[in-house]
Amino acid sequence: MPTSRHGVRVLGPADLEAFLALAGRDPVTNVFALYRARTTSLEPRWLGGEMWGRYADGELVAACHVGANLVPIEATDDDARAFAERALTRSRTATTIVGPHEAVRTFWNAVAGSWGRPRESRWMQPHLVIDGPPAVEPDPLVRRTERGDLPVLYPACVAMYTEEVGVSPELGGTGDLYRARVTQLMSRGWSFARFEQGQLVFKAEVACATDDAAQIQGVWVPPEHRGKGLATAGMAAVVEIVRAEIAPTVSLYVNEWNHPARRAYRRAGFRESTRFSTVMW
Numbered sequence: 001m002p003t004s005r006h007g008v009r010v011l012g013p014a015d016l017e018a019f020l021a022l023a024g025r026d027p028v029t030n031v032f033a034l035y036r037a038r039t040t041s042l043e044p045r046w047l048g049g050e051m052w053g054r055y056a057d058g059e060l061v062a063a064c065h066v067g068a069n070l071v072p073i074e075a076t077d078d079d080a081r082a083f084a085e086r087a088l089t090r091s092r093t094a095t096t097i098v099g100p101h102e103a104v105r106t107f108w109n110a111v112a113g114s115w116g117r118p119r120e121s122r123w124m125q126p127h128l129v130i131d132g133p134p135a136v137e138p139d140p141l142v143r144r145t146e147r148g149d150l151p152v153l154y155p156a157c158v159a160m161y162t163e164e165v166g167v168s169p170e171l172g173g174t175g176d177l178y179r180a181r182v183t184q185l186m187s188r189g190w191s192f193a194r195f196e197q198g199q200l201v202f203k204a205e206v207a208c209a210t211d212d213a214a215q216i217q218g219v220w221v222p223p224e225h226r227g228k229g230l231a232t233a234g235m236a237a238v239v240e241i242v243r244a245e246i247a248p249t250v251s252l253y254v255n256e257w258n259h260p261a262r263r264a265y266r267r268a269g270f271r272e273s274t275r276f277s278t279v280m281w
Contacts, residue, residue: 006082007055013041018060027212033073035208054079070094072103084110097279104277122278124256128270131249134236135269142237145191156200157182160220192238201225202234214247231264
């Protein structure tokens, strides 16, 4: 496919090795992109979008995942502006821009006048990692979820998503798709929870993973059970299981203003590595 005047073109299977080398410079921060590349081989039909690459002197120097999630990868400010210029040649397909703060900020500043007012912007989200044992005793009652847990787990996932994102994942008749995603994570062994007397009191999932890292999402404790230390001990248990059976480094990102969650992660042993930002429609 032709390269634009800024050196940007759509990547495909032939570019997979070069892309993995690029994203592999920071396999923890780029775990989503690496996971998507390895599971799709950069085939647009499997990506549900495109992966753009930017070249300089014939070398791949930056990339951008362009689907429902638009994610800059190893992008400098100049790279982000080049990706934004290409994005402005087409209608917006992304419902979220997410990634390292500087690249997201630069990209957003370039497209903001054309892409419409976002529903919400979340700047400077701490990106946290842990690559050793948790700092507190893991909750022994946290376990992988099973098919029989779905009637209790699914409403908790809907409640978490609605609280976190601000809209229900079932809005517009998409409940079946969201239920399929919850079931898929369960089937992979990527869904964890603690139950008490048939009620869910803590949950978390692995969103994506490679041999190097796993990214956690959907951490949630029902409001009536907060303040009891369930998130701290629960996350310690998730870290212990994930590091033993999925990937040696565990990461997540959290809203800057969510001080209770940040305290729980810090107590569990997470440390900040960088800052992310998210723009949502």
